[in-house]
Amino acid sequence: MNAKVIGVGKYLPERILTNFDLEKMVDTSDEWITKRTGIKERHIARDDEFATDMAIIAAKEAIADSGLNVEDIELILVSTVSAELVTPTVSCQVQKGLGAINAAAIDMNTACSGFVSAMIIAQQFIKAGAYRNILVVGSDTMSKYTDWKERTSCVLFGDGAGAAVVTACEDGDGILAFEMGANGEKGDVLSIPSLKFSDEDIERRGGEKKRTFWMDGSEVFKFAVRIMGDSMLRSLEKAGMTIDDLDLLIPHQANIRIVDGSIKRLNLAPDKVYTNIEKTGNISSACVPVALCEAIKSGRAKKGDTIGLVGFGGGLTWSSLVMKI
Numbered sequence: 001m002n003a004k005v006i007g008v009g010k011y012l013p014e015r016i017l018t019n020f021d022l023e024k025m026v027d028t029s030d031e032w033i034t035k036r037t038g039i040k041e042r043h044i045a046r047d048d049e050f051a052t053d054m055a056i057i058a059a060k061e062a063i064a065d066s067g068l069n070v071e072d073i074e075l076i077l078v079s080t081v082s083a084e085l086v087t088p089t090v091s092c093q094v095q096k097g098l099g100a101i102n103a104a105a106i107d108m109n110t111a112c113s114g115f116v117s118a119m120i121i122a123q124q125f126i127k128a129g130a131y132r133n134i135l136v137v138g139s140d141t142m143s144k145y146t147d148w149k150e151r152t153s154c155v156l157f158g159d160g161a162g163a164a165v166v167t168a169c170e171d172g173d174g175i176l177a178f179e180m181g182a183n184g185e186k187g188d189v190l191s192i193p194s195l196k197f198s199d200e201d202i203e204r205r206g207g208e209k210k211r212t213f214w215m216d217g218s219e220v221f222k223f224a225v226r227i228m229g230d231s232m233l234r235s236l237e238k239a240g241m242t243i244d245d246l247d248l249l250i251p252h253q254a255n256i257r258i259v260d261g262s263i264k265r266l267n268l269a270p271d272k273v274y275t276n277i278e279k280t281g282n283i284s285s286a287c288v289p290v291a292l293c294e295a296i297k298s299g300r301a302k303k304g305d306t307i308g309l310v311g312f313g314g315g316l317t318w319s320s321l322v323m324k325i
């Protein structure tokens, strides 16, 4: 048995912040942001809008799209780095918001690679015969961790949520192979402190104990280009496939130059890659499921296609999978 996607949904907050808006906030320009990142605009959650609110909207759409009833969902996996509460978790609040009374609920965090990791975990429960129908969500409000005075990172992020319902299918269909990994040794190149602040964390945040995002951009960049290509190839190899077998690749959308570098490494034609970074920015866990939802609903990804999903993120972590949809 494998896990197969049978429904998708997404939510992007109403408010749009353009590069021109950012020009009025920090010393930057539309030209710099477009050239260095490929981002033109991003959606920003309201002050009273959180990861749970966005996850519920995306999840409702995915369940409706799947044709299942909410009571059919047996497990809810939510990937997020921006849960508004430590407990109850986002997944438990989503269970309540949906009325998914038969579902267990688990939050998980492998940062931006989280949705792909959650899909891989869903596959394990289905393969083991423990559950048939699982809701997988990626939801993040990166804007709430953004230092809006720090031009290097504030131009990169946005908010949003994406969801997929997966169900048990025969071998040879659904998720065919995966690869994931971590390198904790390099974790320091990308961080958001919570309870503990090292002297370095404080220094990096202008001498303050701020719960804001910080990264060494060029280190993350180099890691991302290498790992997205390598991991995708390892998943394809496990599936007994080559890059030519992919109909569409949906990568984590952090920077268009990272995507371009990865597909060059993979020797993949640009028309086989789905990108939406221009309109969303980096929405962390939500990047891949939002792009997957758009690709399926627009007909870019069709029934029977072989799709690659690949992500990298804080930790450092990475995940990739190959699936038939």
Ligand code: UT7
Pocket (backbone or CB within 6 Å): 027, 028, 029, 032, 033, 036, 037, 112, 151, 152, 153, 155, 190, 215, 216, 217, 218, 220, 221, 224, 254, 255, 258, 282, 284, 312, 313, 314
């Ligand atoms: O989900 C994972 C999270 N993050 C990522 O994946 C991000 C990975 N890294 C990146 O995307 C890129 O490293 C950045 C977009 C963050 C930076 O791009 P870069 O080409 O590596 O630029 P840089 O950091 O080398 O900076 C080049 C110049 C610097 O000025 P000087 O020192 O050459 O005078 C920066 O101060 O650009 C300056 N700069 C800016 N200028 C205008 C940095 N940010 C900005 C900005 N607007 N927003």
